[in-house]
Every structure is written in structure tokens, then in C-alpha cells.
Amino acid sequence: WAGDKCNYNIDECQSNTCPKNTHCIDLINNYTCVCDSGWTGNDCLTDIDECETLKPCKAAKTCLNLPGTYKFIVISNNNIDIFQI
Missing domain, CATH: 2.10.25.10 (Laminin)
Incomplete structure (x- = not known):
């Protein structure tokens, strides 16, 4: 004080x-x-594997675990989109 x-x-x-x-x-x-x-x-x-513990990705998405975080990878029509959560 x-x-x-x-x-x-x-x-x-x-x-x-x-x-x-x-x-x-x-x-x-x-x-x-x-x-x-x-x-x-x-x-x-x-590192917490959010892809395994949270299972945040739905059927159309792939989860990529990264140190301290994770990203979604969406592949459609020969395009690859990566989304940060």
C-alpha cells in the first residue's frame, strides 16, 4: 500500500x-x-492442442495447431483460405 x-x-x-x-x-x-x-x-x-481439445473445426475445415493458437484451413475450388481464430 x-x-x-x-x-x-x-x-x-x-x-x-x-x-x-x-x-x-x-x-x-x-x-x-x-x-x-x-x-x-x-x-x-x-502448448495446448486446441484442434484436439476444442475440436473447433467442422467437416469442411481442417484445423492447424500452432504454438499458443490455431487456424482453420479451408480448401475449396482449388483455393486455400486460412482463418485465424
């Missing part, structure tokens, strides 16, 4: 950095690092 009356919560995220694939959440007198979307594990270095 800071301020004349100790009524201002200090954002500990400003003075502490979180590891790769994480983001900081400020708490009262503390902070925590949580995995970014698409990452898991104690160190947030394990």
Missing part, C-alpha cells in the same frame, strides 16, 4: 515480470502469473 493514508494499492505487476507465455494479475500486496490462452503446465511452456 502507498499514499498518505495507505489507501493506494501498489500494482506489483509493474515491478515484477512474468515468464514467457504468461501474464501478470495484480493482487492486494502480491501478484500472480497465469498462463496465456493456448498454454498450460507449471511453467506455461506446454
Whole structure:
């Protein structure tokens, strides 16, 4: 806490950095690092295979798992379209 009356919560995220694939959440007198979307594990270095776990693609689409994310690939009439989710 800071301020004349100790009524201002200090954002500990400003003075502490979180590891790769994480983001900081400020708490009262503390902070925590949580995995970014698409990452898991104690160190947030394990990629979640969204194509397998979420099964987001329908029959006409192919799912391409990428580090921390995934894309749809649609092939029709000799055209290849890639969509970021």
C-alpha cells in the first residue's frame, strides 16, 4: 500500500515480470502469473492442442495447431483460405 493514508494499492505487476507465455494479475500486496490462452503446465511452456481439445473445426475445415493458437484451413475450388481464430 502507498499514499498518505495507505489507501493506494501498489500494482506489483509493474515491478515484477512474468515468464514467457504468461501474464501478470495484480493482487492486494502480491501478484500472480497465469498462463496465456493456448498454454498450460507449471511453467506455461506446454502448448495446448486446441484442434484436439476444442475440436473447433467442422467437416469442411481442417484445423492447424500452432504454438499458443490455431487456424482453420479451408480448401475449396482449388483455393486455400486460412482463418485465424
